Amino acid sequence: MPPDDKSQKRVEKLFSELEKISTLREPQMEGESGVKGESQPAHDAPAAGSEMESLLLRIRQLEAQIKESDQRADAIKAQSAASALIYEKEEVGYAYSGEKILPLRSVKLSSSENTLQAPLTASGETIGEMKVEPRTERTWTVEEANMTSAVAQQVSLQIQNLRLLAAAERARAEAQAANRQFTHQNWESFMDGIRNSERIGYVYDQASVVPFEESAPEKPDFQETVNVLGEHVGNLFLKTNPDHPLTGEDKELVSAVARQIAQQVENLRLLADASRARANAEEATRRLTRENWQSFTTQKAGALGYAYDSIQVTPFGNTRAPRNISIEQPLSVRGETIGQLTVAGLKNVSPEALELANNIAAQVSAHIENLRLAEQTQNTLIVTENLYTASRAITATSNEVDTMKELVKYIDHTELDRIVVAVKVSDNPVTAHVVAVWDREGMEERFLGNRFTDQQIPLVSHMRINEATLVSDFNDAPHIDPVTQKTFKMLGVLSAAILPIATSSELLGWMLLETTHQLRQFTTESVQPYVTLSGQVATVIQSQRLFELNEKRARELETVAVVSTTASTTLDPDELLQSVVDLTKERFNLYHAHIYLADESWSTLLLASGAGDIGRQMVMTGHAIQMNTEKSLVARATRERAALIVNDVRTEPDYLPNPYLPDTRSEMAVPMISGDKVIGVFDIQSDVTGYFSQEDANIYTTLALQVAVALQNARLYQEQSATVAQLRELDRLKSSFLANMSHELRTPLNSILGFADVMLEELDGPLTENMNNDLGLIYKNGQHLLHLINDVLDMAKIESGKMNLNIEKFNLQEIIEEVTSITSTMASEKNLALFIEPDSDHEVEINADKIRLRQVMINLINNSIKFTEKGKIAIHVAREENNVLISVKDTGIGIPMELLESVFQEFTQVDTTTTRKVGGTGLGLPISRRLIQMHGGRLWAESSGIDGEGSTFYVFLPIEAKIEEEPKVK
Numbered sequence: 005m006p007p008d009d010k011s012q013k014r015v016e017k018l019f020s021e022l023e024k025i026s027t028l029r030e031p032q033m034e035g036e037s038g039v040k041g042e043s044q045p046a047h048d049a050p051a052a053g054s055e056m057e058s059l060l061l062r063i064r065q066l067e068a069q070i071k072e073s074d075q076r077a078d079a080i081k082a083q084s085a086a087s088a089l090i091y092e093k094e095e096v097g098y099a100y101s102g103e104k105i106l107p108l109r110s111v112k113l114s115s116s117e118n119t120l121q122a123p124l125t126a127s128g129e130t131i132g133e134m135k136v137e138p139r140t141e142r143t144w145t146v147e148e149a150n151m152t153s154a155v156a157q158q159v160s161l162q163i164q165n166l167r168l169l170a171a172a173e174r175a176r177a178e179a180q181a182a183n184r185q186f187t188h189q190n191w192e193s194f195m196d197g198i199r200n201s202e203r204i205g206y207v208y209d210q211a212s213v214v215p216f217e218e219s220a221p222e223k224p225d226f227q228e229t230v231n232v233l234g235e236h237v238g239n240l241f242l243k244t245n246p247d248h249p250l251t252g253e254d255k256e257l258v259s260a261v262a263r264q265i266a267q268q269v270e271n272l273r274l275l276a277d278a279s280r281a282r283a284n285a286e287e288a289t290r291r292l293t294r295e296n297w298q299s300f301t302t303q304k305a306g307a308l309g310y311a312y313d314s315i316q317v318t319p320f321g322n323t324r325a326p327r328n329i330s331i332e333q334p335l336s337v338r339g340e341t342i343g344q345l346t347v348a349g350l351k352n353v354s355p356e357a358l359e360l361a362n363n364i365a366a367q368v369s370a371h372i373e374n375l376r377l378a379e380q381t382q383n384t385l386i387v388t389e390n391l392y393t394a395s396r397a398i399t400a401t402s403n404e405v406d407t408m409k410e411l412v413k414y415i416d417h418t419e420l421d422r423i424v425v426a427v428k429v430s431d432n433p434v435t436a437h438v439v440a441v442w443d444r445e446g447m448e449e450r451f452l453g454n455r456f457t458d459q460q461i462p463l464v465s466h467m468r469i470n471e472a473t474l475v476s477d478f479n480d481a482p483h484i485d486p487v488t489q490k491t492f493k494m495l496g497v498l499s500a501a502i503l504p505i506a507t508s509s510e511l512l513g514w515m516l517l518e519t520t521h522q523l524r525q526f527t528t529e530s531v532q533p534y535v536t537l538s539g540q541v542a543t544v545i546q547s548q549r550l551f552e553l554n555e556k557r558a559r560e561l562e563t564v565a566v567v568s569t570t571a572s573t574t575l576d577p578d579e580l581l582q583s584v585v586d587l588t589k590e591r592f593n594l595y596h597a598h599i600y601l602a603d604e605s606w607s608t609l610l611l612a613s614g615a616g617d618i619g620r621q622m623v624m625t626g627h628a629i630q631m632n633t634e635k636s637l638v639a640r641a642t643r644e645r646a647a648l649i650v651n652d653v654r655t656e657p658d659y660l661p662n663p664y665l666p667d668t669r670s671e672m673a674v675p676m677i678s679g680d681k682v683i684g685v686f687d688i689q690s691d692v693t694g695y696f697s698q699e700d701a702n703i704y705t706t707l708a709l710q711v712a713v714a715l716q717n718a719r720l721y722q723e724q725s726a727t728v729a730q731l732r733e734l735d736r737l738k739s740s741f742l743a744n745m746s747h748e749l750r751t752p753l754n755s756i757l758g759f760a761d762v763m764l765e766e767l768d769g770p771l772t773e774n775m776n777n778d779l780g781l782i783y784k785n786g787q788h789l790l791h792l793i794n795d796v797l798d799m800a801k802i803e804s805g806k807m808n809l810n811i812e813k814f815n816l817q818e819i820i821e822e823v824t825s826i827t828s829t830m831a832s833e834k835n836l837a838l839f840i841e842p843d844s845d846h847e848v849e850i851n852a853d854k855i856r857l858r859q860v861m862i863n864l865i866n867n868s869i870k871f872t873e874k875g876k877i878a879i880h881v882a883r884e885e886n887n888v889l890i891s892v893k894d895t896g897i898g899i900p901m902e903l904l905e906s907v908f909q910e911f912t913q914v915d916t917t918t919t920r921k922v923g924g925t926g927l928g929l930p931i932s933r934r935l936i937q938m939h940g941g942r943l944w945a946e947s948s949g950i951d952g953e954g955s956t957f958y959v960f961l962p963i964e965a966k967i968e969e970e971p972k973v974k
């Protein structure tokens with residue numbers, strides 16, 4: 005065997021022996037933590053190095069592409085104007101006309117002077133208008149005007165409720181949408197595109213996320229930049245509905261979303277880093293010919309060398325260095341000597357052996373370097389992977405304390421003794437509340453829940469939101485104020501890194517990394533990962549806070565809507581107030597809620613309703629507060645007309661405790677204002693201190709306002725129904741009185757008429773001319789009186805519901821003919837043509853009260869004759885499906901348009917002088933109309949009001965009378 009081959013064999017054996025040793029131990033790593041080195045590995049390593057380089061290059065490329073596409077997006081004009089509507093458009097108006105509700109567009113509103121107008125208002129602001137037009141031209145009564153404004157008030161309230169409900173729903177939907185976007189998974193897949201570098205943007209139109217292929221809008225309504233570690237990586241554009249500009253809150257939400265995106269981008273970068281590091285590590289490890297060589301370096305400390313005696317490899321240990329050294333070959337990496345290969349006991353050293361030793365030394369050096377590299381990459385991987393896992397875990401938390409606890413979990417505490425995370429709970433004084441602690445000695449409980457103000461740690465109010473404060477030794481820290489130093493020393497802290505937990509604009513808390521046993525030199529680099537992490541924590545917390553706030557507000561608005569809707573639909577004031585306090589207590593999760601109402605003289609506030617049994621009990625005992633009671637919160641709110649809050653009743657010197665409500669800790673009194681009057685106070689209480697905020701005051705003020713209006717309405721309604729009931733009773737009494745009276749009057753009148761008739765017939769002897777004239781007058785006036793009494797009797801009968809119809813089947817034509825023949829004498833006396841139109845329907849048979857219909861027709865025709873001087877009276881009958889339309893048309897003086905309806909009111913006559921001439925009671929038409937209505941039909945008049953053009957009266961009757969059981973009471 006040639007010496008070369010032999011040496012080759014030996015070298016191979018040496019390697020395999022070394023490998024055996026290495027597999028005996030678990031691979032263990034130690035040494036410096038991963039500082040990312042761009043070092044060029046020796047020998048086999050260049051390939052791995054160059055691959056790392058190309059990976060890095062690729063990532064830079066991708067980043068550049070993202071940036072470029074953003075710029076492109078910025079530069080090119082937006083083409084598409086189609087924007088998702090955020091808020092629905094509201095209908096502009098409705099009209100109620102002729103039993104129909106129509107959108108306002110299709111109804112023409114004539115604006116005559118007679119139109120009643122009432123504004124629709126919401127929180128004192130005019131939001132619309134209600135107009136009421138009369139069917140005919142007539143003036144409105146004061147009651148009608150009042151009624152209109154009451155209706156308008158109700159409508160306003162309802163509109164406001166609907167708006168509140170819509171707002172609540174909208175807020176909830178928005179919060180939900182925001183939350184959906186916050187969920188990690190969505191964004192992960194959403195942002196996946198960044199890594200693929202293909203898609204440059206996305207559009208979210210409230211339904212789905214789709215790639216955005218067009219360019220970014222040139223002039224977005226709102227824009228927010230997406231920054232990762234201070235670098236601008238993208239933009240968030242928003243299109244808004246021009247009718248609903250973004251509020252400050254909306255903008256805050258958008259900023260939060262932008263930060264969230266940034267965080268995800270950063271996460272993805274971290275993930276990319278981690279996978280890159282992993283790929284690098286794998287690559288490097290693969291390139292190592294023997295994978296388990298880590299143990300080799302592990303033993304650096306214990307065994308500085310290995311000996312090979314041509315049989316086996318043994319660790320060098322403490323054995324003495326060999327003597328009789330034949331070859332000494334340095335092991336070097338990039339010119340640095342890191343060890344030595346020593347061959348001992350060779351008799352003579354051939355140049356081949358030297359060459360071989362040189363080769364071995366070079367190979368061993370390369371391996372050692374590779375191992376070092378692998379270790380380093382592994383460390384980088386651990387840090388970035390850790391950071392990524394931490395960031396994922398933090399994003400997945402749903403409340404502040406969990407977030408902070410998660411943060412503590414992911415901090416490497418090998419070189420720390422204590423980790424403290426505190427949340428800023430107040431600005432004045434700046435107060436830190438400790439929410440998460442890790443302590444090497446398990447003393448977490450000692451620190452958890454502690455509060456520190458800037459009195460104890462002035463540093464907290466001086467810290468910048470983007471700067472960590474590093475203290476290597478609290479005994480020698482000239483850059484830290486003495487009070488802070490003292491506090492930290494008192495807590496046993498030697499060194500500390502104090503990192504702000506802050507968004508770009510707001511400080512939310514602090515993270516403290518501390519040592520208590522030995523000094524530690526914190527460096528900006530060593531805390532850098534935690535600075536990144538605390539930035540993410542801040543973003544997550546802010547999103548959580550915003551989300552909670554939104555949720556809370558949506559819930560509250562919803563409750564306001566529910567409570568006030570209930571209030572506005574309850575007509576009994578007591579029931580209304582009771583349901584308001586019960587609902588409020590339950591929905592807002594309060595300790596107690598009650599309502600005091602001011603008395604007439606505004607001197608006493610009387611408890612009107614209280615939630616639950618306690619509330620009812622207090623109402624029963626007649627609990628009241630004098631308006632001028634200095635200390636009473638309720639009385640003060642009434643006097644000051646403003647919502648007042650006491651956030652800790654135990655510290656309030658003026659607080660009047662209520663023995664019924666021992667657990668009250670905070671209280672708010674909100675005045676209930678209707679119009680410009682405080683009608684009462686809405687008082688709510690919580691058993692939690694500091695429960696009510698200014699925001700709550702606004703919400704409860706809205707609620708109190710609505711309840712006040714609803715209460716006023718309910719009271720009005722109650723008053724009105726009482727009045728209506730009284731009026732009904734009065735009407736009934738009047739009618740029955742009239743019915744009786746008429747009867748009593750008719751009997752003597754009949755004998756007066758009878759005897760006058762007998763005398764006029766000269767059955768009792770001859771009369772002088774004067775006597776004849778006088779008796780004629782008596783008879784004529786008696787007739788008139790009888791007529792009047794008959795009409796009054798009819799009217800009274802109808803009004804008191806005693807008019808009964810006697811329905812039978814008959815031919816309409818017969819009745820019309822009978823009536824024309826009865827009235828024809830009167831018509832011919834005035835030379836008027838009275839006839840039935842030839843094209844009339846002669847066959848119609850109807851079911852109705854024959855006598856009453858005849859009465860109506862006689863009345864109509866008589867009127868026509870009375871108010872017509874020349875011309876004709878034409879009667880027409882036409883069948884219309886299951887109805888019949890009878891018209892009586894004359895050529896008389898007509899009726900002014902605005903009086904076409906009033907002639908149907910009792911005792912109304914167009915011109916009293918005319919009527920006096922022609923006679924009449926003013927009761928004929930009202931009675932006729934009632935009779936027709938009782939049949940289920942209608943009676944109305946049409947006229948141009950011009951003398952000579954006359955008027956037409958229409959009777960519209962169902963073929964089968966639809967008997968109206970209870971005649972309507974006017």
Ligand code: ADP
Nearest residue numbers: 867868871898907913914924925926927928929
């Ligand atoms: P009266 O007994 O006075 O006729 P009515 O109730 O029948 O009472 O009519 C009320 C008023 O309506 C009359 O006084 C008159 O002014 C008006 N009127 C009724 N019918 C006619 C008509 N055909 N033409 C003009 N005016 C009429």
